Amino acid sequence: VPLNAAELLVMLERSPSGPLRVRLAAALRDAIRAGQLMPGTTLPSTRVIAQDLGVSRGVAVDAYAQLAAEGFITTRPGTGTTVAFLPAAARPDFWAIGETVTAPVPDLDLRPGWPDLAAFPRREWAAAVRDVLGELATSALGYAEPWGSWELRRQLAVYLTRVRGAIAAPAGVVVVNGVTQGLTLLCRLLREQGQDRLAVEDPSNAFQRELLARLGMDVVNIPVDDQGLRVDALAGSGAGVVLCTPAHQYPSGVVLSPARRASLLRWAADADALVLEDDYDAEFRYERGPMGCLQGMDPLHVALLGSVSKTLAPALRIGWVLCPPQLLTGLRTARRDDDFGSNAIDQHVLARLLELGTYDRHLRMLRRRYRTRRDALVEAFARALPDWEVLGSAGGLHLTVRLPEGVPEGRLLVAAAGLGLSVFGLGAMTAAAIRRPASLFPMPGRPRTWR
Ligand SMILES: Cc1ncc(COP(=O)(O)O)c(C=O)c1O
Numbered sequence: 001v002p003l004n005a006a007e008l009l010v011m012l013e014r015s016p017s018g019p020l021r022v023r024l025a026a027a028l029r030d031a032i033r034a035g036q037l038m039p040g041t042t043l044p045s046t047r048v049i050a051q052d053l054g055v056s057r058g059v060a061v062d063a064y065a066q067l068a069a070e071g072f073i074t075t076r077p078g079t080g081t082t083v084a085f086l087p088a089a090a091r092p093d094f095w096a097i098g099e100t101v102t103a104p105v106p107d108l109d110l111r112p113g114w115p116d117l118a119a120f121p122r123r124e125w126a127a128a129v130r131d132v133l134g135e136l137a138t139s140a141l142g143y144a145e146p147w148g149s150w151e152l153r154r155q156l157a158v159y160l161t162r163v164r165g166a167i168a169a170p171a172g173v174v175v176v177n178g179v180t181q182g183l184t185l186l187c188r189l190l191r192e193q194g195q196d197r198l199a200v201e202d203p204s205n206a207f208q209r210e211l212l213a214r215l216g217m218d219v220v221n222i223p224v225d226d227q228g229l230r231v232d233a234l235a236g237s238g239a240g241v242v243l244c245t246p247a248h249q250y251p252s253g254v255v256l257s258p259a260r261r262a263s264l265l266r267w268a269a270d271a272d273a274l275v276l277e278d279d280y281d282a283e284f285r286y287e288r289g290p291m292g293c294l295q296g297m298d299p300l301h302v303a304l305l306g307s308v309s310k311t312l313a314p315a316l317r318i319g320w321v322l323c324p325p326q327l328l329t330g331l332r333t334a335r336r337d338d339d340f341g342s343n344a345i346d347q348h349v350l351a352r353l354l355e356l357g358t359y360d361r362h363l364r365m366l367r368r369r370y371r372t373r374r375d376a377l378v379e380a381f382a383r384a385l386p387d388w389e390v391l392g393s394a395g396g397l398h399l400t401v402r403l404p405e406g407v408p409e410g411r412l413l414v415a416a417a418g419l420g421l422s423v424f425g426l427g428a429m430t431a432a433a434i435r436r437p438a439s440l441f442p443m444p445g446r447p448r449t450w451r
Pocket residue numbers: 112113114177178179180181205245250278280306307308309314319
């Protein structure tokens with residue numbers, strides 16, 4: 001069906017401002033892409049377009065020439081101008097299978113795992129960007145060491161030693177895009193070395209479980225009780241590697257007890273096994289002094305993984321692996337092979353904030369803020385829902401609430417969603433049948449300002 005002038009005028013109205021020939025080409029291109037003008041459709045001649053639209057013929061000739069050059073239309077003597085048969089990739093439904101439907105943003109977005117994004121130190125970050133760009137050597141803009149800039153590795157080594165009780169030196173730090181990339185690269189390396197049986201805590205982060213399975217790891221579930229990981233179950237598991245969250249178990253919030261820490265380290269040393277210590281929110285402890293990381297007790301058998309996703313923002317994609325020496329060369333190679341390393345400017349900026357103490361000040365402010373919110377949340381549960389058992393509130397950015405008998409998790413989640421409130425249920429994070437359902441409640445607050 002040939003296109004008529006009225007349709008063309010409507011299309012033109014929708015196209016952006018600019019010279020008429022550009023607008024005409026854009027309107028036709030959009031219509032072809034959207035499937036409005038199907039392959040094989042005959043387009044009006046340039047003479048007819050010029051007449052109908054009241055423009056010079058040159059405008060139509062130019063627009064058609066542009067579209068023909070781009071492959072959207074075909075001009076052949078005799079048959080006129082028709083819409084081309086486009087490669088599949090140019091058809092509107094080609095990518096449909098890859099589209100994820102964006103869930104509507106709830107009124108109160110309480111997804112755990114998100115820090116208070118409104119607290120991001122924009123001014124300090126911007127000032128550090130300006131300083132760093134003013135000072136950075138030209139050569140620093142080239143291909144750098146894929147495992148991280150020396151300045152950032154040095155600052156991280158100092159920071160992790162001081163704040164997390166790690167045993168660290170710049171040479172042992174590999175900068176990554178986050179705990180997720182660190183885990184991916186380590187698993188790839190371990191598989192290459194024939195180590196593919198990996199133990200995880202049950203319950204644990206649902207995404208990480210899926211990721212590990214996709215990486216081809218043979219995942220074994222080890223239960224968690226009120227002292228943390230059941231280390232006694234590791235021995236018979238056949239796993240030579242365990243992924244765990246000792247500082248604040250995700251999701252239950254349990255802090256690994258001193259006795260369990262000792263037996264986990266004993267297991268690793270005796271079995272010459274590897275502990276992947278996911279330190280994802282260890283900076284936040286509200287009740288006692290900070291608990292040092294496991295890596296500081298045995299740097300040969302523990303890899304410490306952390307990131308700024310909870311302390312600054314997930315969007316930065318900056319993290320680290322403090323790597324046992326026997327895996328270091330392999331991990332550096334894996335990082336290089338993967339993507340040649342992280343954005344150097346951001347690394348220098350973070351190094352600067354660590355060096356100036358800005359990062360520490362920011363953390364002190366965040367701890368006060370989260371503690372206030374934690375207290376309010378715990379107090380609200382005690383007042384309004386006294387038989388809902390609050391767990392894991394000693395640290396981190398979320399707490400877990402064990403639901404009383406007769407309150408099924410599914411119904412709670414549906415009811416919460418109905419109120420525009422998104423909380424996570426523990427059901428999706430466990431391989432075992434849960435005896436008492438529970439849900440996660442985050443503490444970040446100020447969600448309305450996030451939009
Ligand atoms: C258990 C756990 N580890 C790590 C992370 C952070 O991952 P990344 O550093 O890749 O942002 C999260 C984020 O929610 C998490 O829940």
